[in-house]
Amino acid sequence: MTEESVETLYLLGKEELIVGVSSFVQRPVAAKELPTISGFTHANIKKIQALEPDLILGFSDIQKDIAKDLIGLGFNVFITNQRSIAEILDYILMLGRLVNAQKEAQELVQKYQHKIDQIKKVANGPKIYLEEWDEPLITGIKWFSELFEMCGFINIFQNQSSESLAKNRFVNHEQIIERNPDYIFACWCGKKVSIDSIKNRSGYQHINAVKNNKIFELDPAIFLQPGPALFEAGLDLVESYLD
Numbered sequence: 001m002t003e004e005s006v007e008t009l010y011l012l013g014k015e016e017l018i019v020g021v022s023s024f025v026q027r028p029v030a031a032k033e034l035p036t037i038s039g040f041t042h043a044n045i046k047k048i049q050a051l052e053p054d055l056i057l058g059f060s061d062i063q064k065d066i067a068k069d070l071i072g073l074g075f076n077v078f079i080t081n082q083r084s085i086a087e088i089l090d091y092i093l094m095l096g097r098l099v100n101a102q103k104e105a106q107e108l109v110q111k112y113q114h115k116i117d118q119i120k121k122v123a124n125g126p127k128i129y130l131e132e133w134d135e136p137l138i139t140g141i142k143w144f145s146e147l148f149e150m151c152g153f154i155n156i157f158q159n160q161s162s163e164s165l166a167k168n169r170f171v172n173h174e175q176i177i178e179r180n181p182d183y184i185f186a187c188w189c190g191k192k193v194s195i196d197s198i199k200n201r202s203g204y205q206h207i208n209a210v211k212n213n214k215i216f217e218l219d220p221a222i223f224l225q226p227g228p229a230l231f232e233a234g235l236d237l238v239e240s241y242l243d
Contacts, residue, residue, distance in 0.1 A: 001038040001066065002059035004227020006031050008092055011108055011228055012101040019051045026221035027229055038066070045069060055098070059226065061165075083142045083164050085150075088226045089113065112231040116150060119235065125152030125242070126182035129209070130161070132224070133188055134197070137171045140187070143226050148185070151238045156181050177203045183241065184209040185216050189224050193217035216241070 007027045009015055015030075020037035037047050043066045048056065056070055058079040067077045078098070082091045089109050096105020128148055130140030139145075145161035155161060156179040160169050184207075186193040195215050204210045222229045222237070 001043055001063060002040070002057060003027070003221070003225040004059065004088075004091070004229070005057040005095060007225075007228045007232075008095050008108075009099065012096060012099065012104045014099045014101055017099060019053055020048065024221075024225075027232075042066070043070075045073070048075075049073065057095075081164065082226045085116075085143050085146045085230070088143055088230065091226070092228070108228070112228075115231055115235060119150050119239070121150070121152040125154055127156050127179065127208075128153045128183045128185060129156050129176055129179070129181040131184065131186040131188075131198075132169070133166075134186070134194075137173070137176075138166050139169050139171050140185075141169065141224075143230065144187070144223055147223070147230055147234055148238055150235070151242060153183070153238075173201060173203060177207060180207055182208045182212070183214045183216070185218050187218040187220050187223045189220045 001022055003022060003025050006018060006021050006025050009018055010028050010031065018031070018034060020035045021031055022038050022040065023036045024040060025031050035047070035051070037044050037051065041062060048070065054076065056075050056077045058067055058077065060079070060081060063079055067079050070077050080091055082088050089112060092109050093105050096102050130144055130148065132138045132140045132144065139157040139160055142161050145155045145158060149155060149158070156176070157171055160171065163169050184198060186198060195217060198204065198215055199210050209215055218237070222234050
């Protein structure tokens, strides 16, 4: 019922275990051919029942009601709430143990850890605003923030990014204008980012990111799922903005 578990299982060589996926799955492309059994906030219970899965994987407290219904039907359900880079790496190891791929999971985590260790931070890097949603304004979740911070960017809402619940990551236009980010990175789950609408917000003409045309849209399939995509593609993309 979530994206990152699908990509992880493919990378562990266990894709044959997957019988159904979320409609949000984009990575790898082959996974999009599998039966769709859920969105993020809803699931097709009858379709899941018909597939007779041994284990159902999900992510976030947002899926708690779906999990409750499935548990009530006698299914094994495993829901995680990873929010940081460290927790994402731990999740890969946990999933590896669940599917008897401990060695492959350890090698994958070591590969990602090595990639992280090789990153050269830029001292006093540019200030950034990460936008996860536009109405209401929600700043990026912890792993999203950490990915940029690893590369030397300074998140103007670093403290709020550590909050796991979206309602605790609400920000306002006045704060953004006052903190004056050099870059704005927007990543809206489920809809395309309108860069023009960001530029035209009242007062934003005074922000460095707007004056210097440094507003960018990021792919939710890479940045808003707590899994391998962050390391397989995300880190390289983040570093490219420093060139």
